[in-house]
Amino acid sequence: MEKQRPCLEDKTVQIINVSQEADYVVRAGKVFDGRALLPYEKTDIIISGGRITAVEQGAGPAPDSCKVFIDLGGCAVLPGLVDCHVHLALDGKDFNRAMDLWPRESLLLERIGNDLRKTLDRGIVAVRDGGDRQWVGFRARDEVNSGRLAGPRILSPGIALGKRGRYGSFLGPGITGDQIEDTVKKTAARGVDHIKVLVSGVVSFKEYRRVGEMHFSPEELGRLVWHSHRLGLRVMAHASSDEAAALAAGAGVDSLEHGYFISRPTLEILAKKGIPWIPTLAPVANQARGRLGEGHTPEELEVIEKTYRRQLKMVYRAQELGVIIGTGTDAGATGVLHGEGLLEEMLLLEEAGLGRDQILRAATASGSLILGLEKELGMVIPGLPPYLIAVRGNPLENLQALENIEYMILPSAG
Ligand SMILES: [Zn+2]
Structure with missing residues (x-):
């Protein structure tokens, strides 16, 4: 079907939509199926x-003419990331400017449309949003689902649930302990995909090991998880200290986010x-790199550096202990751009000492399991x-091969 990368001005990936009506044979050079590299020279x-x-050894000439033959023999094929x-409510560049756009519908959608396009361009087929006060990520999900915006699959919690008066007013309105059940019910009724909870504040860039205040008591968090699960929703827990991480794990949340100082x-x-x-x-490491010129003092840079270096060590420890690790960028947080943040995160996992196969598994098969999308994506089976x-090249030898996604093969909408 193709022999050469088409000349596109923008670095835009070529998307091949696969229709329900036709039969296709995609011939790949190598295939990483979400778990391992398949042992064939060519895979169909x-x-x-x-x-x-079927996924089988590719051999012989192009198959019969009733099938569409997509020749990617020079590429490695893997599950979308x-x-x-x-x-999605934030742009990774300017927190206040991004929030200023929230009430300006058309400008906001233009900004999000661009960021979703950049996300697709990096081979990302699904993202899980962490919520925002104005349900911006949730609206983005609906824009994509209805076909008005092109983008990856989006799962959204609507808002994040935190304690009133504590960290995160841009993420959600803040609730009291006795509003937990009611808020979970009302949030679920709007059709969210999961519940996001703030168990602690954020990590400090000024004082090593300082993390914002805890939000919920063990009893309160337990209730929040119980009511969410009763409604069939998973709980994504922002927890930035060891105390918060332990509380979240004890309460039986479904994924632990951040976990600094775990x-x-x-x-x-x-x-x-x-x-x-x-x-x-990425959100901490990129601060240390001063990626977008975030002007930190030398003292702050030292705190930031120590914080993410410690996190790298604990990631390696986690892998040794058999903890399932997921790739999450916090894209939208200042310093982490939508789309390109994911490869940065994967390279940081490599710096932590994880093998490239483990990192690719995290970004594909494990990611789909964490999102509950394992029956739809994350594997080539x-x-x-x-x-x-x-992609050209072999990401199992060099993750940078993911820098340029040549093609995406996606189901056609509808
Ligand atoms: Zn977040």
Whole structure:
């Protein structure tokens, strides 16, 4: 079908939409199926009725003419990537300017449309939003679902639930302990995909190991998780100290976000309970790199550097203990751009000492499990619709191969 990368001015990935009506054979050089690299020289991914029906050794000439033959023999094909933690309400550049756009519908949608396009361009097929006070990420989800905006699959919690008067007023209105049940019910009734809870404030860039105040008591958090689960919703927990992480793990949340200053005993609880950890290295590491010129003092830079270096060590420890690690960027947070943040996060996981196969697994198969989308994406196996990306080079040898996504193969809408 193609032999050469088309000349596009913008670095825009070429998207091949696969229709339900036709049969396809995608011939790939290498295939990483979400778990491992398949052992064939060439691999054929057979797609029929909008789903992968077989993944087998590719051989011989192009198959018969009733099938569409997509020759990606020079590429490595892998599942589309997953970012487990983004904030579509923010742009990663200027917090206040992004918030100023919230009431300006058309400008806001233009900004989000651009960021979603950049997200797709990086091979990201699904993102999980962390919420915002104005339901911006939620609206973005609906724009994509209705076909008005092009973008990855978006899961949204609407708002984040935190304690009134504590950190996170831009993330949600803040509630009291006795509003928990009612708020979870009302939030669920609006059709959110999960519940986001703030268990603590954020990590300080001024004082090492200082983290904003705790929000909920163990009893309150337990109730929040119970009511969410009763309504069939998973709980994504922002917890930035070891105390908060331990509380969240004890309450049985479904994923632990950030977890700065997490301890070994808390990691052991995560491993035992099978709770995934999304360590979000990029938002802190990018501050240390002064990526967008965030003007920190030398003292602050030292705190920032120490904080993310410690996080790198704990990521390695977590992997040794068998904790499921997810790739989440906190894209939208100042210093982390939508789309490109994911490769930065993956390279940081490599700096932490994780193997490239483990990192790719985290960004594909584990990501889809964390989002509950494992029946739709994250693997190249029979039964799943095709959410595939193709790159030159071998990302198992060099993650930078993901810098340029050549093609995406996606199910056509409807
Ligand atoms: Zn966040």
